[in-house]
Amino acid sequence: MSDEKRKYTTVSIPVQLYEKIKQRIEGTGFTSVSDYVTYVLREVLASLEEEEKEEVFSKEEEEKVKERLRALGYLD
């Protein structure tokens, strides 16, 4: 999937914000405002996802797992 084949879309942000970001990324590793915005959005989304509840195993399954962990000496 080359860059030409990769799907992109357009998001509008205020011009002033665009200019601020443009200034901020000067001399950093970011080559464009789009790169920076993508990075920040990924970071934000990931941190929101981290707060979501961990998947829950069924009681029965969890008990089975604990039994094996006890048998192997991992749990008392």
Next chain:
Amino acid sequence: MVSRPHGGRLVRRTVSDNTRERIVGEQHEYPAVTIDRGTAIDLENIAHGVYSPLDGFLTGEDYESVLDHMRLSDDTPWTIPVLLDADEPGFVEGDAILLFHAGTPVARMHVEDIYRYDKRHLALKVFGTDDPEHPGVMKVHSMNDYLVGGEIELLNEIPNEFGRYTLRPVETRVLFRERGWDTVVAFQTRNVPHTGHEYVQKAALTFVDGLFINPVLGKKKPGDYRDEVIIKAYEVLFEHYYPKDAATLATVRYEMRYAGPREAIHHAIMRKNFGCTHFIVGRDHAGVGDYYGPYDAWKIFDEFPDLGITPMFIREAFYCRKCAGMVNAKICPHGGEHHEKISGTRLRRMITGGIQPPEHLMRPEVFEVISSFEKPFVE
């Protein structure tokens, strides 16, 4: 709370005993593909969620996305393509096939995609080189000409002589929770522990609730420590020097790719799936020869703000005679003339010659365990 599985869900692609019996009973109705041990191990790791969110081998779209962007096509960070290669297939997309290893049916696969690929391009993207001397590149060149993508269902595990220490992500997640560990740091190793390892592990443990030592068992080259030696050495180290309520040991079967920085990310993802929140990244992590810069595996983490596991970059440890202890370059003010670097090669040479390394380089109990083996190294 332990880490969320990578991609948000812990994959489990195993089948019930009844289903297994039925599929194995019908095995002659399926096209068969024979896979090598490395692919069979990948298969197990997919099935038990070590490679979550993968539920099978990569399709063409994901393959290209991983090569070009180090992400799956849904934008999830993923750096190492997990592939099933086949010679001219006698099946088509939409078929179900059986994968055999050592004569045993190990999985059923639902074929979604069959595609050709450029081996040189794959090598350059993943390993940063197409030098045939690189072990990963060598492996790529030995692969068949087609790749097959699609979901798998595990039918049979490949024999495992270290079942006692084999834990799956579903088990480590329960274990960490039961022990009350909200933060867990993982340490990957393919070696017996010396005091440098111990220093790094304990430095990391200082900042989290639990330490998860996760030796990689798999293909070894001559001169490497044998798997049972590594495990026994850690057992004795745990017994004498580690807090029982803050450290644990479990193995993972995995075949190294030696892809340096890309593989460091992959190793972190695997440990995230085990439930770890932190991962110790070594100097020249997953490197081989001089294909990668010593800190390339640290820099690459900057590209993944959404990885969901925190890398811990702990500098290489050495012994300082002036400090009279293990230190690293950041915390020791003394010159090189006071330092004693820990060389694995030197330790191996001493052990082979029956010479006990000094206690500040290797715990005597560890040396004793290694010495108790007639042949501690792979020949």
